[in-house]
Amino acid sequence: MSTILFLEQTLNGVQFGLMLFLLAAGLTLVFGIMDMINLAHGSLYMVGAYFMASFVQATGSFWLGLPLALGATALVGAALEMTLLRRLYGRDHLTQVLATFAIILIANEAVRIAWGSQPIMLNAPPSLTGPVTLPGGLHYASYRLLIIGVGAAVALALYFLVAKTRVGMLVRAGASNREMAIAMGVNIRRLFTIVFALGAALCALAGAMLGPILAVQVGMGENILILAFVVIVIGGIGSIRGALVGSLLVGIVDTSGRAFLPLVFSAFLPPQLASAAGPAIASVLIYLLMAVVLYFRPQGLFPARG
Amino acid sequence: MKVLATAFAALLAFNAQAASELKIGFLSTLSGPAGGIGIEIRDGFNLAVKLAGGRLGGLPTEVIFADDTLNPETGKQLAERLLKRDRVNLMTGVVFSNVMLAVWPTIEESKVFYVAPNATPTTITGKGCSPYFFSASWPNEAHHEAAGAFAQSKGFKNAYLIAPNYPAGKDALTGFKRTYKGQIVAEQYVKLNQLDYSAELAQIRAAKADALYAFLPGGMGINFIKQFVAAGLSNEVQLIVPGFVSDQDVVRAVGDPMLGMFDTSHWAYDLDNDANRKFVAEFQKEYKRIPSLFAEQGYTAALIIDQAVKDAKGKVEDVKAFRAALMKAPERAKTPRGPFKEAANGTPIQDYYVRALVKDREGHIVNKKISTILTHHQDFWLKDCPMK
Numbered sequence: 001m002s003t004i005l006f007l008e009q010t011l012n013g014v015q016f017g018l019m020l021f022l023l024a025a026g027l028t029l030v031f032g033i034m035d036m037i038n039l040a041h042g043s044l045y046m047v048g049a050y051f052m053a054s055f056v057q058a059t060g061s062f063w064l065g066l067p068l069a070l071g072a073t074a075l076v077g078a079a080l081e082m083t084l085l086r087r088l089y090g091r092d093h094l095t096q097v098l099a100t101f102a103i104i105l106i107a108n109e110a111v112r113i114a115w116g117s118q119p120i121m122l123n124a125p126p127s128l129t130g131p132v133t134l135p136g137g138l139h140y141a142s143y144r145l146l147i148i149g150v151g152a153a154v155a156l157a158l159y160f161l162v163a164k165t166r167v168g169m170l171v172r173a174g175a176s177n178r179e180m181a182i183a184m185g186v187n188i189r190r191l192f193t194i195v196f197a198l199g200a201a202l203c204a205l206a207g208a209m210l211g212p213i214l215a216v217q218v219g220m221g222e223n224i225l226i227l228a229f230v231v232i233v234i235g236g237i238g239s240i241r242g243a244l245v246g247s248l249l250v251g252i253v254d255t256s257g258r259a260f261l262p263l264v265f266s267a268f269l270p271p272q273l274a275s276a277a278g279p280a281i282a283s284v285l286i287y288l289l290m291a292v293v294l295y296f297r298p299q300g301l302f303p304a305r306g
Numbered sequence: 307m308k309v310l311a312t313a314f315a316a317l318l319a320f321n322a323q324a325a326s327e328l329k330i331g332f333l334s335t336l337s338g339p340a341g342g343i344g345i346e347i348r349d350g351f352n353l354a355v356k357l358a359g360g361r362l363g364g365l366p367t368e369v370i371f372a373d374d375t376l377n378p379e380t381g382k383q384l385a386e387r388l389l390k391r392d393r394v395n396l397m398t399g400v401v402f403s404n405v406m407l408a409v410w411p412t413i414e415e416s417k418v419f420y421v422a423p424n425a426t427p428t429t430i431t432g433k434g435c436s437p438y439f440f441s442a443s444w445p446n447e448a449h450h451e452a453a454g455a456f457a458q459s460k461g462f463k464n465a466y467l468i469a470p471n472y473p474a475g476k477d478a479l480t481g482f483k484r485t486y487k488g489q490i491v492a493e494q495y496v497k498l499n500q501l502d503y504s505a506e507l508a509q510i511r512a513a514k515a516d517a518l519y520a521f522l523p524g525g526m527g528i529n530f531i532k533q534f535v536a537a538g539l540s541n542e543v544q545l546i547v548p549g550f551v552s553d554q555d556v557v558r559a560v561g562d563p564m565l566g567m568f569d570t571s572h573w574a575y576d577l578d579n580d581a582n583r584k585f586v587a588e589f590q591k592e593y594k595r596i597p598s599l600f601a602e603q604g605y606t607a608a609l610i611i612d613q614a615v616k617d618a619k620g621k622v623e624d625v626k627a628f629r630a631a632l633m634k635a636p637e638r639a640k641t642p643r644g645p646f647k648e649a650a651n652g653t654p655i656q657d658y659y660v661r662a663l664v665k666d667r668e669g670h671i672v673n674k675k676i677s678t679i680l681t682h683h684q685d686f687w688l689k690d691c692p693m694k
Contacts, residue, residue, distance in 0.1 A: 005512050012504035019502065108337075118342035119528055119559035124536065129563075131538030139511070141536040144504065213536060214501055215528035215559060219339035223499050258496070259505040275493065279471045283497040 004138050009259040010252070015144050017251020018151025019210055023224060024231040024243040025158055026202035032238015033175040034192050036085065037093050039100040041203060041228070042221025043107035044080075048073040048204025049211040049220065050115055053122040062125035069208050070201045077200020081193050089192075108218050117218060122211035147209055154205065158240045171195060175238060230286055234293045236300030245301055250286050257282035326620055328365040330611070331388035333381060333409065334399035336373040340524050342555050343600050344373075344401045347423050350604030351398070353585075353592055354612065362608065363615020370394060376401075378408030385409040389416045395622040396421065398607055403427040403446060403474055414438050419628060423607035424600065426653060428477065432687030435651040437625060440632045442607040444572045445653045445685035446474070449548035450481030452570035452658035453519055456679045457486050457546060462517035464489040466510055466543070468530075469521040471495035478521035478548070484686065491515045496522075503530050507537045518543045520551075527551040528559050535563035544568070549661060549673065553598035557663070557671045564663045564671055572654070573602045573643050574661050574675035582642035596670060606641045613639035647682075651691035655684045 027041045051072045055065035084103070088096050123129070124143040131139045162168040170191055173181040182188050207216075214220065227250065235246025262278030269277065293301065332351065334344035348371065354362075361367055370392050374381035381400070388394050389412065397413050397420045400406045406425040413420050419438050426441040457465055465488055469475035479493055491513045494506055510518060518539075522530045527547065534545060540563075549571030557564055575586050575596060585605055589597040597605075610632065615622060617638070618631035636654060637645045646656040658680040661673040 002512070005508060008508045009505055012502075012508060015504060016502045112337070112341075117337070117345050118555050119525065121559050121561045123532075123561055123563070129536060131536070139538055141504075141533070141538070143536050213529065213532050215339075215525035215532075217339050217525055217528075217559070218337075218341065220525070224501060227501075255502075255505045259509065262494075275495070279495040279497065283471070 004136055007136070008138055008140070009255060011138075011140065012259070013252030013255035014248060015148050015251070016255050017248035018148055019206075020224075020227055020231050020251060021151050021244055021247035022154060022202065022206035022209060023228040024235070024247050025154060025240060026199035026206075027225075027228050028232040028235065028238055028240065028243040029171075029195055029202075030199045031232060033171055033195055034089065036089060037096045037100065038085070038199075039097060039225070040080070040103035040107065041199070042225035043104050044073060044077055044200045044203035044221075045207045045224065046111060046218070046221040047076055047107065047207070048200075049122065049207030049216045050111055050120070051204065052208035052211055053120050053216050054115075056122060066205075066208055070204045073204030073207075074197040074201040077203070078193055078197040080200075081196035085196065086189070086192070104222065112218050119215045119217035122208075122216045124212040143212060147213075150205070150209055154202070155240070155244050162240055167191075167194070227286070230290050232300075234290055234300055236297075236302040239300070239302040242300055242302035249289065253289050254282075254286050257285035261285075326365055328362055328367045328396065328615060328620075328622065329392065329394045330362075330367065330369045331372065331385070331392065331394035331397045332369050332399040333372045333374055333384055333388060333397065335376045335401040335405070336371070338375050340376050340401065341373075343424075343524070344399070346555060346598050346600035347399065347401065347604035347607075349593055350589070350597065350601035350606075351423065351608045352604075353589055353601075354605045354608030356592075357588060358608075358612055362612040363618075363620060365615060365620055371399075374400070374405050374409075376405065378405050381405040381409045382412060385412045389413065389418060394418065396611060398423055398611070400425050406430070410439070417623075417625070419622065419632070421607050421611055421632070423603045428685075428687045431651045431653050431685050432690035433692075435691035435693050437629050437652075437693065440610075440629075440648070440652040441654060442610050442636070443603045443654070444656070445687070447477055447481030447484075447686060448572070448658060448680075448683060449550065449570050450478045450521065451485045451683070451686070452660070452679050453546050453548055454482040454485030456568065456570060456660050457482075457517045457519065458488065459679065460517070460544075462488055462544065464491045464515050465517040465519055466491045466494070466513050466515040467519045468494045468496065468506060468510075470498045470500075470523075470526065472498050474523075475521060479519075481686075482519050482521075488516075496526075499526060501529060503533045504537075507533060507539060511537070511539060511542065515543055518545050520545060520547050522547075523551050528556055531556075531560055531567075532563055540566055546570075549599055552663065553600065553673055554596045555598050555600070557673075558595075561671065565665065567663045568676075569661050569663070569673060570658055570679065571599050571661055571673065572656050572658055573599050574659050574673060576672070576675055577642065577644070579642070579644050581640040581644070585642040596672065602642050606639075606643065609639040609641050610635045649684045649688050650693050651685060651688050653685040653688070655682050657681050658683055
């Protein structure tokens with residue numbers, strides 16, 4: 001294997017990790033701060049991608065569509081929080097799982113009614129459809145470089161928001177001790193609505209950024225949500241830093257498993273066995289990673305609380 | 307007294323009519339990520355029923371729809387409901403092979419005919435063939451065999467193969483290799499429903515193969531094609547896919563990146579015959595979109611049922627008579643594919659085409675027929691079927 005290919009696969013891993021981070025960041029915010037298991041996070045991701053596709057079609061521009069999709073999905077998120085999810089905070093996790101699972105089913109049907117059951121089109125802006133040549137002669141999809149850039153920018157922005165701003169301080173206060181924060185006069189209800197809307201906007205960003213390389217279709221959220229949950233469990237629930245490290249780990253482990261395991265196996269196994277074992281083990285590799293991390297650090301790598 | 311007699315007569319007439327009514331159980335995948343395929347088949351089927359004035363084979367026809375949600379267990383329960391409670395005379399509709407294999411024993415035990423508008427798994431066409439099974443689509447491996455033959459005819463020296471790591475994926479590549487004699491650079495199996503293909507695409511680029519055969523159904527194919535083109539690989543390797551992962555349902559979701567690909571199919575929207583022109587025009591009029599091969603399969607299944615019920619004079623329960631009528635129906639019904647014969651195991655013996663994804667005069671991306679790659683091609687597994 002050449003150095004270039006090795007570098008490319010590493011870049012692919014980072015890129016896939018940042019793709020997952022876009023979704024995991026919102027999930028970990030809501031899960032960690034509001035102590036709420038929101039399975040419907042994937043539905044907001046789907047709604048975001050559908051809004052994006054519609055707005056891009058209506059405005060004819062990817063960059064005009066993006067803020068519109070983010071805003072619209074944030075509104076949907078806020079409305080969802082104020083009407084429904086707010087009633088679930090005091091309940092146990094099982095009730096939350098059941099209720100938000102119901103939201104998945106309702107959202108899927110609603111999207112089908114509004115947009116039809118066939119996948120719809122969302123393509124990258126024309127300037128980013130092809131590959132670029134990186135130093136060293138490596139061809140890389142320019143749109144994937146954009147995903148890397150956006151993922152990194154979101155990580156920085158969230159870190160700044162949570163660590164350096166007043167809203168972030170309130171968020172941290174609400175997360176570490178909700179009753180005390182209320183006693184100190186923090187309007188927790190409003191804060192939670194804002195956090196949830198922010199989480200929804202992050203979903204929309206993920207949906208909008210990933211739509212051009214993934215299928216925009218009913219049920220698109222469930223598949224990727226599983227990976228996002230793996231990421232936040234590895235990273236530590238509620239921690240943005242954990243979500244970033246977790247998603248990079250998952251991205252790199254998954255990609256290198258797919259890229260290198262078959263080669264490793266074919267070196268010391270008969271070809272028949274190697275070609276069967278490679279994909280099989282590569283597909284469970286991230287779950288192995290999760291098991292190992294949880295064995296040594298049951299709270300994840302960067303637990304937000306205690 | 308007279309009133310009573312009239313009422314009695316009316317009731318009798320009602321009874322007679324009910325007995326000669328055609329009840330079709332349409333069990334399909336109509337929701338979820340793959341629901342679009344079932345809906346294409348359903349729309350094609352419904353169109354044929356509508357054009358026949360709601361009477362297939364001259365009998366008043368009721369189609370009862372059921373959604374298996376791509377869950378074999380749900381499919382099995384729904385099949386029992388359709389057969390036992392609704393007492394349907396005929397079954398059709400299943401999209402996916404895994405659902406088909408789950409519901410098939412129930413249908414066969416009930417001695418009800420099944421007309422396949424899609425899934426035609428090799429286990430039901432080979433050793434396990436049955437007089438109650440009749441395919442109006444294509445044997446599971448045929449499109450892959452056509453793709454292999456196409457790669458062979460183009461003189462591609464070597465090919466890279468990629469498919470999901472599940473039984474149909476392995477069958478697909480087996481089918482391709484049966485007709486392709488060049489060198490196989492790699493057979494790559496990916497996880498079912500994989501999202502990101504960057505690792506595989508990097509390896510494909512490094513392998514420098516002439517041709518790439520990708521069998522990635524549904525959303526997987528959409529993801530793969532988008533990422534394949536974004537990586538700039540379309541200039542380096544020729545992508546070939548089976549027609550059912552690149553038809554209009556996928557074109558509407560991917561758009562321009564599809565241009566320049568080749569696929570294989572038993573049908574094309576521009577096949578030169580009157581029945582096909584009528585089908586495409588009526589479908590566009592009814593649904594405002596270009597039909598896909600799935601829609602054609604649903605439409606053809608309904609036409610074949612129509613013809614067979616007519617020829618068997620409505621004796622849908624008479625195994626011998628209805629089987630005989632079904633076997634002759636594809637030659638007599640005016641299907642968009644033109645007349646074709648049916649092999650003894652109930653699978654079509656038909657031509658397969660190579661289609662290119664190009665823009666038509668109005669700027670729509672279409673799957674345009676460019677050549678016929680296999681003629682009178684029959685199911686490889688026919689040899690294992692004891693029915694002659």
